Amino acid sequence: MDKFTDPHTGVFYNKLGITDADELEQATKDASLRRLQELAAGYGPQGDTFDAPRLRAVHQHLFQDTFEWAGQTRREAGFQGVKAADLPGTTAVPMHFAPFERIDERLNALGEQLKLENNLRGLPTPEAFAERAAYYFDHYNHVHAFREGNGRTLQATFAEIAY
Incomplete structure (x- = not known):
């Protein structure tokens, strides 16, 4: 177990008091989908940087309804994790x-590198954008900053970059 998971139930600690993993997964999906829509509409964290503070803010926004630890990375709990x-x-x-x-070091380095590439603005073709976006997505995903919700955090982040 880890500091994000209740050792008695095996379920993530959550604000909803849910002790069933499937029920929590559904509640988390429902709540985070609403928050994804808010981000797409321009509500929530904004800006031109995609570093550690920004990804933490996106994660916190997406999971604020479900997890007290929304916005905290694996670092805060000393959780390594493998897949x-x-x-x-x-x-x-x-x-x-x-x-x-x-x-944080890796997210900040990726954010700085992305900034040096003008956050992928102005690339000559959609294919060039897709290639560079895939490069960054792979690297952000390898960092896997959060115990849960990395995919949705990167979905929101890359939707903004693409926009």
Whole structure:
């Protein structure tokens, strides 16, 4: 277990008092979808930087209704985490996320690099944008800054970059 998970139920600590994982997952999806719509409409964190403070703010906005730890990275709880890399035809080898001690450093470096590329504005073709966006998405995803909600946080972030 980790500091984000109730050791008695195996369910993430949450503001809703839910102790069933499937019920919490659905409640989290419902609430975060509403918050994703707010971000798409221009409400919530805004700006031209995509560094650690910005991603924390996006995560906090998305999950403020569900998790008291919304906006906290794995670093705050000292959680390393791994993900099974079970690709067909390969031996399952765990994929290790970036070291939790270096989350802010890596997010800030990515944000600075992205800023140097003008947040991908003005690229000559949609294909060029897609290539650079995929590069950044892969790197942000490898950092895997949060215990839960990385995909939705990156979805909101990259929707803004694309816009």
